[in-house]
Amino acid sequence: MKGRRVPIRGIVPLVLCASAAARMPLAGKMAFANQAMFSSCCSRKGRATSRASCSSSSVLYCSSSSAAAADENLDAAVKAAVGALPSRPRVAVVGGGFAGLAAAYHLAAFGSDVTVFDPHEAGTGSGASTVAAGLLHPLTPRGKLIWKGEEGFEAAKHLIQTVNDKLVHDAAVAAGDDAAPANGPRGCLTTDSVYRPLMDEKQVDLFTKAAEDLPQWVESLTREEIMEAVPGSTPECLGGVRIRGALAVDAPTYLKGLWSACRALVNAADVDRNANGDTSGGDNGASSSPSRKEGATWVRQSVEDVHALAASGEFNAVVACVGAGVRALAGVKDIVSLRLVRGQTLLYDNVGAARAAEPGGEGAAEKGGGSSSSSSSSSGSGGSDRLLQSAVLCGQYVVPTTVDETGGGNGGKILLGSTQEPFMPGQKVDRPPDMAKALRQLRPKVARFFPALEGVTPIGCTAGVRVMQERSSYGRIPVAGRLPFSKRGWVIAALGARGLIHHAYLGKLVAACALLDSDDHLPPQVVAPLEDLGKDATGDL
Template sequence: MTISRGPNFCVALTTVRQRAVVQTRARTKTKMALDSALSTPQRVAVIGGGLAGLSTTYHLLEKMPSGRHLSVEVFDKGLVGTAGASAVAGGLLHPLSPRGKLVHLGMEGLQATNYLLDKAQRSSADVGCTPESVVLRNELYRVAMTPNNVKQLQTTAQTLPELCEWVDSGTDLSGLFSEGDNSVLGALRMYNGCKVIHPPSYLSSLWAACESLADEKELSVSWNIIHGDDGFTESTLSAWKNRLKDFDAVVVSAGSGMFGTFLPLASLPIQLVRGQSLEMRIPSDAQWSKNALLCGKYVSPLADKDTVLVGATHEFQENALNVKGVLAELKIRTEGMVPKLWEQGVIQRMTVGYRVQSERGRHGRLPIVGRIPMPFAEALHRNAWVFSGLSSRGLLYHGIFGEALAGAVLQGNESLIHVSYPELAWWQKS
């Protein structure tokens, strides 16, 4: 049999091959879409409803494609905004180190957090809050107490004029400090996205935003309180594993409460830090308390206009400082800024929070974000993820990394995190 190869044979053969390639690609795309649909989790448990947990929850709901089903169930030991280190945080949102340097991903983190703040403020009325009770101030001040501080912060003001400005001592600082009896040499005013947040109001409002988004997209989200002996201990792990077996994925964002239970501290380059703060009532006519001030420690306004938060201790020892010890540590670091606080203020109560702090690396202290490796994951769930170790940068980093984690969980692909943020693999290499 002879095959005729006319002048159009090559063209026809090329066309056939092109069609075959197109059809193969189409089948591949269809299969990938089907695999994605089948692998996308439909039921996710988020353990811990603080900054990390609620950021992850919101982004899970937001990133879920339309027409798909998703149920996110949050487990926490208290009502929204009442438990854990997130609820008693200082609420100071800014991207600068104590020396005035821009921290790693500082501007990106600031933008991501402000995105969530906007969502929370829009939903604040649903939980009896107002936008003003979520964001208490739209600026804060890093105070210079030494000539070296002045030099560092003035350099920052020149380098980042879109974010901050230098304010000289004297008349420029009137109203910020009690005049004539402080050691302040000047201050760096931080604005344009830098804010003072009231954490309980923010967390409650962000949860309301999660509920609103779930309703809008016809998804499901729920809050579950962990009662008493039902917490995470060696004796309850088996019960928790059984409870979580019907979930497609589990995100552990419970901070210090989870570590040492199924994820041993000794296996990770982290440590637990205790932070104690004082809530102090001040005279209603005080003019020196209207703004948040930082210099090692901080003095920050609270929702009650006549109350400020002074914090926080940084304790690594097993036994906590007593009231006298906390008072001594905080007073010596803040009295130079606001001496009248210690003359006229009255201590209302002391708060305490435990947070997970990572080792300092090339990019500073980065959180633990990613899939929990075996054999630790097996103790809880076959598809377990972790988002913890935010430490003192919880407000700055919870938005940007919660979004990255949510995308990876929905696609079951941890490498998606490392493509955008390869530095987040640090804890798996240690």
């Protein structure tokens, strides 16, 4: 069957660069420009830059100026409130995943000292964030916008950019360079090319509409174009789309970088304190003593009761972001009815998979068979001999991860995920992965849209647990706000299967609310489940 182009109509005038990008040759669209990928048509504060300054891989999202003004007002209000305090506020964050570290970062940015409690090593955590594929875009599988998708995307993109810049800078400094060399380390970004093949008429209909309604996010491609963009994908598709502006991060690298960026924010305060003899934070802020609450500190401890921590009087506020730990944490468990869904991911060696996909398999390639994906190279060092350069979604996903060894994440692998296994009562959150089960469930599904991995042996398997609310008219949305029956306790929970899209948005808002002692700035939809429970709150903590 001939590939079809999903028509694009009615490009909104606000998106200055959409038509220019649509006219670009495919190779240009695929180009991975690490620094340039974030250069948006609009600056962070929504001011339009000149059309000529939009790079080829620009993110085509423009935040509205009213949202930017509200953002600035909130920043000013929180900073004024913090500035009026006799000393820097101290806030505890329980849990060091995407949500906890985003909250910690914004607390630090607002001028607070932060203590993160998590039993695992500083900047690593142990929850769903560590095994996430790291995909960020604002669309549902049906091509609609996720609730607060554009705000969430903008906030996440900004935070990821900050972290990426810091990682690149730190690596350059460690290597003795003043600036990051052109072919240097990439930080936490793994790809800015995210594609979705359309496998049947229903998907074509949904994404034809998406391309009409959301041209700033959805670019239609013919079957030939998507096969050229993603070598190894299936000729069985009817066409495809590229999700504009979408990107993926290497999750472990991002978590480390986020903690490092958080620490950098409070370094100036730390320098003052260290000059006074307080050096208990160590190199990465790790501390075995919960008594140090200045600067940015990571305490390797599990918290058993959020209310007890809030009532201890040691912190101005406590923010609980414990992911699936929500089932066991007193003060947070039972807040709302949450569903747990386990997800397993298979790991492949990206270079080894390219060899294995050669005619005759890996052995033949090693004897000089070359690379099946050499024509697809777009990402500089380490890219040309990899099977997969771009992320591909189609119910399941295949995502390439970091290739440079400085990243510290899953270097040079392909993530194939993920299973969706309902959680049975009594099951342990941290039970080990079951690769045989993951293979049984994932292989037939991925064979449909990315057959190049068929027959390739995975090198590992990871497992994590997503936490989500029941579906509402807004979809599955997170819970965030003040804990019922608590004055100082706050929570961010139920980030679901797409935690990155809301982590920075809610992390910032909850940080602001905790410091302002008011949840007025949170969207009512995320607060509502907590308000229902807290009608009889005594406010005694």
